[in-house]
Amino acid sequence: MLKSEDFAQELINNGYDFFTGVPCTIIGNLITNLTDRPDVTYIPAVREDVAVGVASGAYMAGKKPVVLMQNSGLGQCLNALTSLNLIYKLPCLLIVTWRGFEGKDAPEHLVMGRICEKLLDTVGIPHHTFNPDNIKVLINMSYKLITENKAPLALFLKKGIID
Amino acid sequence: MNYNEAITTITESLTDQLVVCANGLISRETFSIRDRTENFYMIGSMGLASSIGLGVALNKPSRKVIILDGDGNLLMNLGSLPMIGFLQPKNLLHIVLDNEVYASTGNQPTISNVIELEEIAKSAKYAYVKKVTTNEELRREVVHTLENDGPSFLLVKISDKEEQREIGRVIHRPEKIKERFMSAVN
Numbered sequence: 001m002l003k004s005e006d007f008a009q010e011l012i013n014n015g016y017d018f019f020t021g022v023p024c025t026i027i028g029n030l031i032t033n034l035t036d037r038p039d040v041t042y043i044p045a046v047r048e049d050v051a052v053g054v055a056s057g058a059y060m061a062g063k064k065p066v067v068l069m070q071n072s073g074l075g076q077c078l079n080a081l082t083s084l085n086l087i088y089k090l091p092c093l094l095i096v097t098w099r100g101f102e103g104k105d106a107p108e109h110l111v112m113g114r115i116c117e118k119l120l121d122t123v124g125i126p127h128h129t130f131n132p133d134n135i136k137v138l139i140n141m142s143y144k145l146i147t148e149n150k151a152p153l154a155l156f157l158k159k160g161i162i163d
Numbered sequence: 164m165n166y167n168e169a170i171t172t173i174t175e176s177l178t179d180q181l182v183v184c185a186n187g188l189i190s191r192e193t194f195s196i197r198d199r200t201e202n203f204y205m206i207g208s209m210g211l212a213s214s215i216g217l218g219v220a221l222n223k224p225s226r227k228v229i230i231l232d233g234d235g236n237l238l239m240n241l242g243s244l245p246m247i248g249f250l251q252p253k254n255l256l257h258i259v260l261d262n263e264v265y266a267s268t269g270n271q272p273t274i275s276n277v278i279e280l281e282e283i284a285k286s287a288k289y290a291y292v293k294k295v296t297t298n299e300e301l302r303r304e305v306v307h308t309l310e311n312d313g314p315s316f317l318l319v320k321i322s323d324k325e326e327q328r329e330i331g332r333v334i335h336r337p338e339k340i341k342e343r344f345m346s347a348v349n
Contacts, residue, residue: 018222043221043250045214046242053211054246057183057218060203060345065218083207084215088337 021068048073187267
């Protein structure tokens with residue numbers, strides 16, 4: 001399992017410099033680390049669509065933003081992604097925790113856990129899923145992808161990948 | 164005061180300030196009155212003008228950022244207000260044109276005829292909050308808030324209901340709006 005601070009460092013090493021989002025247990029330590037770091041900003045957002053809006057503003061002001069959220073938040077920010085990011089070509093990296101993976105979770109997570117990949121396929125947002133061996137590769141590739149495509153990219157993070 | 168007068172008064176006071184315009188009539192009217200590269204016209208994502216403006220303001224502290232919002236947009240994303248109050252960006256001016264209706268879709272009522280939006284802004288800890296009802300007050304307050312630190316909140320009561328009239332749509336493609344705005348920001 002990778003330490004959250006090493007995960008944060010990997011994001012920063014690859015050029016990301018502005019973070020916002022809404023917590024999930026899976027990224028609890030990561031958000032604490034990002035909040036405590038002197039070298040980057042983490043803005044606690046009240047909702048996931050607000051986080052996407054703030055990240056989009058940050059991008060236009062020259063930042064490389066990351067939005068952290070639980071997959072339940074994908075529903076909340078779908079309109080922001082479709083009617084802001086995708087049409088204006090505003091890139092951001094979405095790190096999305098995958099609750100309800102393989103149906104093993106509390107009831108409120110099961111529907112989104114089953115459909116979150118299909119949901120992004122439907123709206124045309126590319127996505128990948130972290131496993132213990134691809135963390136550096138995916139983060140490195142993500143920066144190149146969102147910079148070239150000028151569009152959001154989602155990386156799903158299941159329980160047990162970072163501490 | 165109607166929409167057109169209010170936006171005309173605001174834009175007359177502008178120099179190089181960055182303006183994030185809410186979707187619907189506000190973007191269309193602002194575009195028609197005075198198109199500037201410093202204007203970001205939001206055409207979808209209703210409610211998020213204040214969030215986008217906050218993201219710009221936090222990362223460009225040397226520039227004044229104006230959010231040109233409406234009552235419908237503000238009510239859809241009230242959560243943005245306490246975030247602005249919490250983060251206290253000094254360079255942010257939030258102007259809300261409050262006509263108490265969803266004018267873009269045919270004047271269906273919002274709830275701001277009863278709910279005092281300026282009181283919500285005060286509770287959310289904006290550094291300066293003012294409600295204006297006349298064009299003269301608006302002109303004076305825009306000058307004041309542009310010259311002083313914020314975050315400031317101006318509630319502009321629009322008394323004249325919008326007549327059905329043709330207002331041009333923003334002709335620039337969304338990607339072009341973004342590129343122009345980014346070149347004005349950076």
